[in-house]
Amino acid sequence: MTIKATLIYALSVGETLYAFDQEGVSALVWRIGKNESSQRALQPQLINVTDLLEKIAHIKVEFPEFPRLLQDLKGENAILDRLAEFLLFGGDPYKRSVTLYGKE
Incomplete structure (x- = not known):
């Protein structure tokens, strides 16, 4: 599952509580890479999920x-x-x- 799909899945399953101020909320997501005895974060992304939470809440009301x-x-x-x-x-x-590279 991709990072984006994991984010959608995690925010959609269960109750979606949407009560954020106007500043919104961002999610920092990444993959974990393991190599023998070490691990590291791969593909870190900071995604503003305020609009996403609103969309998911509307979808769950209708469906x-x-x-x-x-x-x-x-x-x-x-x-x-x-x-x-x-x-x-x-x-x-x-x-x-533009969004994934932080220029938006």
Whole structure:
């Protein structure tokens, strides 16, 4: 599962509580790489999830089975990654590249 898909999955399963101030909230996500006796963080990304939480809350109001759908799709990495891409960036590759490199 990609980092983006993991973020969507983690924020969607269970209750989505959305009560943040206007500053919003960001999530720092990364992969763990292990090499013999050491480990390190790979691909760290700081993603503003304020809009994402709002989108997930709206989806869950309209489609309460959304968390169950995500659990059923847990092994479908390509589908989850595309869904994450759409929810985070609207499917726009330019917005994704600007956001992930901290220029937005």
